Amino acid sequence: MAEWLALAAFAVLLVLPLGIGPYPVRLATVIFMWAALAGAWNLLAGYAGSVDLGPVVHYGVGAFATAAFMLKAQLPFLVSVVLGGAVAMVIAYALGTPTLRLRGAYFAIGTLALAESAKEVALAWDRFVPFPLTGGSAGVSLPLATGYVLFYYVMLAVMAGVTGAALSLQRSKFGYGLRAVGENDRLAEASGVNIHRLRRRLYVGSAFAIAVTGGTAGYWLSYINAAEMFSTAMTFQMVVMALLGGLGTPFGPVLGAMFLTLASEYLGTRFVYYYLIFIGAIIVALSLFAPAGLSGLVQLARRRRIEGAT
Amino acid sequence: MSVLEVRGVTKRFGSLVALNDVNFTLTENEILGIIGPNGAGKSTLFNVIAGLDTPSTGDVVYRGRSIAGLRPDAVCRLGIAKTFQIPQLFPRLSVAENVLVAALYGHGASLPDAERQAHEWLAFVGLDGKAGLAAETLSVAERRRADLARVLATGAPLILLDENMAGLNQTEVEAAVALLRKVRERGRTLVVTEHIMLAILGLADRVVVLNYGEKIAEGRPADVMRDATVVKAYLGDAHG
16 A cells, blocks of 8 residues: 555656746755665664664765766766765675674664764875875865756655665565564574675665765765765764654655655744754654654554544 | 584683583484583583584584584574574564574575465464464463474474473473474474473483583483482482
8 A cells, every 4th residue: 555655656756847846846855865865774773673873974985986986087977976886885895794793782883983984084085095085174066967857866766766675675585584683683693594694785785875865965065075974963864864754664764854854944944043943842752752753653543544444 | 324413512601611521412313302400501502503602622513514613594504493592582573474584594495485384384383373473472382382483494404492391381391292292203303401301201312411511421311310420410419
């Protein structure tokens, strides 16, 4: 049911930019971007139980690698962003091999430290490496893109890809293995699951989605710097959106991203100076009264309706 | 032909010697009981065989191949699966999905095959009525049977049962013993640790007795029960 609804929504979104002006398209692009990021984070945390507090590593790597392919190799954007995603996958493989062996809170702390280290390395890169990439604290300017519809479609594709991946985990061998790892990793191991290899496959896959999002955001903004691309504020926004929407549910991150982006947009224009207080209050209220997130609320409402009908 | 050989296995945790030069072999399709007082090293022995612990010295050989130091998932796929002393579950997966995971990854079954096998094994242990429930809703006795179904679903020919009858009442123990005999009829080899002597006497072909990490006796259950060292280990000197 939810799948068909999502497919119909996707079809509408495919033709949406034809009918509306630039502002709604840009707003939708922002929602897709956050839905893709929160969704990629949710794959690891919601299905495999690994709380990654360093997803910005892939975001930053994607942004700077995409910029480098565009500026230094003069490659077109779409080629660059896919190559940037590939670079992030290689780096994620190398970083994930040791860090994914950490359990529970240690993995969270380890990845948080990893993100901060990545930021420092990016800031210092141009001073120490003869191949400049990041522009240090000055950052890198990218060529101005013509039009905004391209970004809409790329972000839509990444969001759809991540959501599709989450749906495929519901009923597949890989998905069952991951959920087993998330529920009880020792028992999964004793049942024949190679838990490190499974987690790493997911980590590398989600790194690609996050890096493509980072590369696209960089070109969209036409200016990137390490402090912002590797900022932990990005991480926490992904976490909050995934939790608000519903951890471990395929559509939760999309709901969370939509809700929080629209709420910020609406409240931000009404109450310019203190809208963040309202956002904070909403987050607190939702986590108190709907701990399973917005998806949980939707399910509860549906169950009530079914019970009411009988 | 010997299925498993434990050769001079010693396991130290710091200065504590949990296992000291333990040797035994296991033949195809037998049921071996491992008994001994609390802290004798039974669970450590199982952990060493199943890859959850690495022996300090000595070797574990499964069908001619050394498996000491292999990871638990590799040991499982090779053909040795173990239940846990405190029965473990994937709490929010359904009972059927718990068993399904083992069939998928224990011997690489495809999803439709694994689903069929999961239901067969649940029927085998008498839990088919609970297949769709969340595993966390099961009682202790049901958890033990679910754990058994999971281990059977891995397809492993050698099964280690770590006090699979603890916490069960008399009737449940009798049912469990009958069930394990049926498992053997399916061609599996079993190693069973147990505190319940009656269960071991009625079930095992042979027993190995551990005390303070050392093997103090081995033989047919009835003989071992009369062995003076064994009686002393269990009851102390002044039993009269």
